[in-house]
Amino acid sequence: MNPRHDVDPHEGQGTAHEPTPTIWPVGFAVGIACIFVGLIISKIVLVVGVVLTAIFGFLWIRDATRPFRGEEAPAEPEPSRALPPGTPAARTSGPDPGQGEIVRFPRSKFLEATTLGLGGLIGVIVTAPVLGFTVLPPFIKQGHPKIDVGAIEDFPENKFVIATYLLKPEDGEVSRRTAYIRNNGFLDESPSFTILSNRCVHLGCPVQVNGLPLDDEAKTEKTAGDNVVTRIPTAAAAGFGCPCHGGQYDTEGNRTAGPPVRALDRYQFEIVDGRLLLGQTFSVSDVDGTGAEAKIHTYRLAGPGQHVDGPEGWLYPVQPPR
Amino acid sequence: MANKPQGRSHQLLQILLYPLNWLEERTSLPGRSGIVGGIKYFLFRKVPSDISWGHTLGSAALTAFIVQAVTGVILAMYYKPDPNSAYESIRHITDDLWAGWLVRGMHRWGASVFIILLFLHMGRVFLYGAYKYPRELNWIIGVLILVLGMMEGFFGYLLPWDQTAYWATVVGVNLQATGPFVGPFLGDVLRGGSEIGPDTLARFYSLHMLVIPGALAALIGLHLWLVVRIGVSSPPWSPTEAGRPEPGPPPAPRKGLVAPAPRNGLAAPVSRGARRR
Ligand code: HEM
Numbered sequence: 193m194n195p196r197h198d199v200d201p202h203e204g205q206g207t208a209h210e211p212t213p214t215i216w217p218v219g220f221a222v223g224i225a226c227i228f229v230g231l232i233i234s235k236i237v238l239v240v241g242v243v244l245t246a247i248f249g250f251l252w253i254r255d256a257t258r259p260f261r262g263e264e265a266p267a268e269p270e271p272s273r274a275l276p277p278g279t280p281a282a283r284t285s286g287p288d289p290g291q292g293e294i295v296r297f298p299r300s301k302f303l304e305a306t307t308l309g310l311g312g313l314i315g316v317i318v319t320a321p322v323l324g325f326t327v328l329p330p331f332i333k334q335g336h337p338k339i340d341v342g343a344i345e346d347f348p349e350n351k352f353v354i355a356t357y358l359l360k361p362e363d364g365e366v367s368r369r370t371a372y373i374r375n376n377g378f379l380d381e382s383p384s385f386t387i388l389s390n391r392c393v394h395l396g397c398p399v400q401v402n403g404l405p406l407d408d409e410a411k412t413e414k415t416a417g418d419n420v421v422t423r424i425p426t427a428a429a430a431g432f433g434c435p436c437h438g439g440q441y442d443t444e445g446n447r448t449a450g451p452p453v454r455a456l457d458r459y460q461f462e463i464v465d466g467r468l469l470l471g472q473t474f475s476v477s478d479v480d481g482t483g484a485e486a487k488i489h490t491y492r493l494a495g496p497g498q499h500v501d502g503p504e505g506w507l508y509p510v511q512p513p514r
Numbered sequence: 515m516a517n518k519p520q521g522r523s524h525q526l527l528q529i530l531l532y533p534l535n536w537l538e539e540r541t542s543l544p545g546r547s548g549i550v551g552g553i554k555y556f557l558f559r560k561v562p563s564d565i566s567w568g569h570t571l572g573s574a575a576l577t578a579f580i581v582q583a584v585t586g587v588i589l590a591m592y593y594k595p596d597p598n599s600a601y602e603s604i605r606h607i608t609d610d611l612w613a614g615w616l617v618r619g620m621h622r623w624g625a626s627v628f629i630i631l632l633f634l635h636m637g638r639v640f641l642y643g644a645y646k647y648p649r650e651l652n653w654i655i656g657v658l659i660l661v662l663g664m665m666e667g668f669f670g671y672l673l674p675w676d677q678t679a680y681w682a683t684v685v686g687v688n689l690q691a692t693g694p695f696v697g698p699f700l701g702d703v704l705r706g707g708s709e710i711g712p713d714t715l716a717r718f719y720s721l722h723m724l725v726i727p728g729a730l731a732a733l734i735g736l737h738l739w740l741v742v743r744i745g746v747s748s749p750p751w752s753p754t755e756a757g758r759p760e761p762g763p764p765p766a767p768r769k770g771l772v773a774p775a776p777r778n779g780l781a782a783p784v785s786r787g788a789r790r791r
């Protein structure tokens with residue numbers, strides 16, 4: 193009854209290993225189908241279904257449990273068996289293996305190599321784009337778009353204005369960023385601005401004005417590209433402080449205390465038709481002097497906590513594209 | 515081949531065991547146990563007679579992991595990984611849904627419990643010297659599990675999308691980005707760009723609920739397989755310590771730390787303490 197005589201987990205207790213053959217499940221299935229159909233179209237069919245299911249279910253269980261109840265199951269013809277592999281007649285040609293020795297045919301080696309090779313190739317073809325999709329998008333089209341934050345007259349001279357804008361208006365409020373903008377007046381005919389990023393150069397928390405934001409005078413304006421910009425003037429900003437680990441900066445963004453490793457990042461800017469446009473940010477090691485006269489030591493934008501000058505700067509030779 | 519008629523209870527037992535036998539017969543090879551036999555072996559295998567409560571810490575960590583997996587799957591049914599709805603969906607889970615506060619609380623506190631248990635388990639293994647030959651590989655797998663476990667915590671922390679979550683993640687990612695040479699690139703990959711945004715949240719969610727738990731489950735499987743395969747080591751003070759000769763009568767009294775500990779090659783440390791009782 194059990195074609196695999198080699199397998200006997202019951203250790204010769206002689207239990208049947210396969211369900212007893214029975215045709216009652218067919219009637220059982222018809223009964224179930226009648227129940228479903230009956231539920232929708234007619235009570236009579238439903239009742240017939242229930243009766244059929246019960247009768248055939250009973251018969252099926254009776255058959256299936258026959259071995260457990262100690263009754264002989266109906267005999268089943270022994271399936272004819274093919275010659276087991278390894279019998280002398282089953283083998284064709286090729287070298288004779290010694291005891292416990294594996295025979296390698298050149299063709300099998302070839303097939304092995306091609307299978308491995310092709311498998312590897314398919315693996316690479318499938319993996320490469322997926323891995324690229326995971327890793328590459330973060331480096332593509334990253335830079336800072338030009339953002340209109342208001343007319344020049346909106347920025348009183350020698351006062352910091354807290355300007356917030358949407359970096360990507362399509363992403364919504366998550367992309368709101370803050371710049372501290374000070375109008376330095378004119379330097380030889382051309383307007384001068386100090387525009388600091390509020391991203392702390394310790395580890396990126398939002399740096400706050402050490403001073404008084406004049407919330408009552410806040411203005412919100414819709415500017416180009418569906419951006420929503422707010423401008424909050426400040427009184428007597430004495431510098432900037434970070435809430436996270438207490439980093440402190442002066443009004444030029446120079447670090448004065450705490451863990452930050454350089455001066456605050458700044459924005460490139462442009463003035464078009466009397467409007468102030470913020471551009472890409474860049475990093476600053478330190479600033480000599482103040483206001484329009486300041487000498488700014490600029491570097492490519494680096495992440496917070498990364499030195500841009502000195503030997504520690506050598507640790508970050510390449511920056512991702514911006 | 516049918517049984518002789520026997521008592522009702524015997525028949526009932528046979529019927530109950532039938533599915534198990536069915537499964538076993540279809541997963542076993544001649545002379546080798548299948549799924550059922552394997553689970554039986556796992557549950558009733560011999561362990562040293564002098565193991566202690568300290569040895570239960572690994573199973574405790576496993577339990578914590580399972581709790582995290584189950585509660586996490588349930589939370590995922592209500593959580594929305596989108597900057598505009600994430601915070602609100604968490605509030606909804608906590609305040610509105612029946613027992614939502616409980617499931618969320620279990621997941622949140624359970625995360626700490628899991629890490630604490632990992633460290634305690636690791637401490638047990640370290641203090642017992644159980645990381646030594648032939649169990650080094652299991653220690654290495656354990657270290658990977660610990661690292662992945664902490665990454666789970668990091669990626670999960672952003673999901674509530676409140677101020678704490680947001681700024682902690684800003685700081686955490688920037689910290690990674692200060693790593694030399696590749697740091698800046700690692701930061702961008704973690705954020706999914708140069709700035710935190712919608713992609714960051716989705717990325718963290720995917721890592722937190724699919725990638726890392728999958729890797730953890732696989733490593734835990736390997737870990738346990740090795741534990742069963744090699745056997746649990748006995749405590750260092752055990753008279754049946756792995757590597758000692760069979761304690762024939764009379765057991766040699768141990769003389770402090772200098773007592774010689776002859777090694778019998780590979781076979782001895784692999785044997786389980788109880789076998790030598
Ligand atoms: C998901 C996390 C983990 C689970 C579920 C887990 C589970 C287990 C279990 C059930 C045992 C059996 C003995 C015992 O509980 O003490 C064990 C043993 C062991 N574990 Fe872990 N473990 C985890 C993490 C770790 C970590 C972080 C390390 C170390 C870095 C580690 C290293 C080991 C070693 C070396 C053994 C063998 C100890 C012996 O045979 O006495 N495991 N682990």
Ligand code: FES
Pocket residue numbers: 392393394395396397434435436437438439450451452685
């Ligand atoms: S992030 Fe500003 S001081 Fe640490």
